[in-house]
Amino acid sequence: MTLAVPGSGLEAEVKRGWMLAALYVVLAAVAVYPVFTVAVPPLVDYPNHLARMHILANAADIPELSGNYVADWKLHPNMAMELIVPQLARFMSIYMAGKVFIAATLLLLLGGTMTLRKTLYGKVGLWPVVTFLLLYSHILFWGFLGYLFTAGLGLFAFSAWIGLRERGPLLRIAVFSTITIILYVSHLFGLLVYGLLVLGYELWRVRGFKILSREMVGAWGISGAQFVLPFALFAQWTIANSSPVPSLTEYGPLSLRFIALISPVHMGIPRIDIPTAIFLALVFALCRSNKSIGFASEMKLPILLLTAATLALPQYLSSVWGTHFRIPTIIACVLVAGVRIEPDAWRLARVMTCAAIGMFCLRTAVVTLEWAEIDRKFEEFRKASAVMEPGKRMLVVEDSEDRPPGKIALYGMQFWHLPALAVIERSAFMPYLFTGHVGIQAASGVQILDTPTGIPLSRMLLQDGIDPASSMFPLGYPINRYVRAYWTGWPEQYDYVVSIRFANEANPAPAYLQPVRRGSFFDIYRVVKPVRDAVR
Structure with missing residues (x-):
């Protein structure tokens, strides 16, 4: 006969809990490791965003910088970075502050997924480690950090909505009205994702209610009340920012839906993206084929709504690009x-x-190596930018035809906003620094040169712009x-003109550009003013 030791089962459970927590801490450290191994993570839009954060934190103290950009603190639905990174920069460098924000974004996605699982099943378990494969996604590649940060918050908020479903209506309305305002201010699209999750969940909850019954009306009233204030803020913001210039809405080719499908693992590194996608497809197939593995019924409608969106x-x-691939990573987390x-x-x-x-560790290693190569190039340019006098106006040229052999198109895109580091290092003006509905604006003296969004010029457009006639x-058109x-x-x-030319060493406009610094993949030119300027 075996004697049971009192409390031994509880002790074993506690021990397993600590071991599981330790595993998640170690894996989380591995997940953020690539971020802290480089000076500037090579996410497409990130250098541009980081330069904006530098302006918000330091423009008042740097005359050359304030001559090009001014802070414009207005409430708008894309403020996640603006409210956090400049404050962090009071205690650390702007480069470290940006990396802390990226790491927090990754951990929010992980933590939001784990919290949602805990809400659904009462425990986390080992299964959410699959989420680590989703952290380095196409959204992260493009540097859509405000949205990704807010989507992580949205997963926490959705978990709270489910967890507090039996609490009093006034408490829920008060708490979640506050939460939705936070989500709205952080990023509008993140609020949309949260709204779709709540809508899908509430459709599941009221499925047994009679149409227009007291229970149904009450459920929808409480659910909808939390969105009243964000909707009012959005309406006010839309009216205040109306423009006679038409905006662009374009569905795009159907092939873009394939990009959306693979976006949870698409980092522009085929040698690891493809194996990761195959692995996750195999996991999905095994789960679908095993009768002992199911899915929470209350999550089916939220998934369906997110997929439809x-x-x-x-x-x-x-006129906002890239909405087609922003949701699938959140679908995968749910x-x-x-x-x-x-x-x-089991x-x-x-x-x-x-x-x-194992796949996650391999994926992280490949990302780390890939980023290390690009970081060396970023650092080379950052040091070379010292050749420019502070506060000067800088034009950027990068032609897609100059992409290095063997590199996919996404590789060159990682350099689009690299010259924004000169805004940080040399207080330069870069015309396509993000100024559309964000916390900075171009100073009055350079507004005619400012475009709220943009990319580098091709060599053809550089030639086109030589003669205004x-x-x-x-x-400014x-x-x-x-x-x-x-x-x-x-x-x-x-x-100055910065040419991201990779192997094409030809001067793009010899009559107007005097070389002042040649790098391994870029050139910095001083602009030779036209003779008519000298006559004047």
């Missing part, structure tokens, strides 16, 4: 949280999670709501 969202929505594993499938689940940990557009012609007459308007 993904299919419906265009490539450009009101899928991970909602998986239900019966005892008969062994299979352990095999899958252990394999997921023959250029396609007059200076609104091509659409957020893009203006900033290059027309550039020899008279700019002081």
Whole structure:
């Protein structure tokens, strides 16, 4: 006969809990490791965002910087970075503050998924380690950090909405009205994702109610009340920022839906993205084929609504690009949280999670190596920018035809906003620094050169802009709501041209550009002013 030791089962459970917590801490450290191994994580939009944070934190103290940009603190639905990073920069460098924000964004996605699973099943378990494979996604690649940060907050908020469903209506309305305002201010699209999750969950909850019954009206009233204030703020903001210039909305080719499908693991590194996608597809197939692995019924409608939104969202929505691939990563996180594993499938689940940990470590190693190579280039440019006098106007050229052999198109895009580091290092003016509905604006003396969004010029457009009389557009012409012609007459308007040319060493405009610094993949030119300027 075996004697049971009192409390031994509880002690074993506590020990397992501590071991699981330790595992998550170690894996979380591995997840953020690539972020802290580089000076500037090579996320497409990130250098541009980081330069904005530098302006908000330091423009008042640097005359050359305030001559190009001014802070414009207005309430708008994209303030997550603006409210956090400049405050962090009071205690650390702007570069470290940005990396802390990126790390927090990754951990919010992980923590939000774990919290949702805890809310659904009462425990976290090992299964959410699959989420680590979703952290380095296409959204992160593009540097859409405000949205990704807010989406992580949205997962926590959705978990709280489910967890507090039995509390009093006044408490829920008060708490979640506050939460939705925070989500709205952080990023509008993150609020949309949270709203779709709540809508799907409430549709599931009221499925047994009679139409227009007291219970149904009450449920929808409480659910909808939390969105009243954010809707009012959005309406006011929309009216205040109306423009006679038409915005661009374009669905794009159907092939973009494939990008959306693989976006949870698409980091522009095929040698690890493809194996990760195959692995996750295999995990999904095994879960679907095993009768002992199911899915939380209350999460099916939220997943369905998010999927429908993904299919419906265009490539450009009101001149905002990339809405078509923003939701699938959140769908994947909710899928991970909602998986239900019966005892008969525990062994299979352990095999899958252990394999997921191995794949995650491999994925992190590849990302780290890839980023290290690009970081060396970023650091080379950052040091070379010292050749520019502070406060000067800088034009950027990068032609897609100059992309290095063997590199996919996404590789070159990681350098689009690299010159924004000169805004941090040399207080330079860069015409396509993000100024559309954000916390900074171009100073009055350079507003004609400012475009709220944009990318580097091609060599063809650089040639087009030499003579204003023959250029396609007059200076400042609104091509659409957020893009203006900033290059027309550039020899008279700019002081330096940065050419991200990779292997193409040809001077893009020899008559107007004097080389001052040649790098391994870029050139910095001083602009030679036209003779007519000298006559004047």
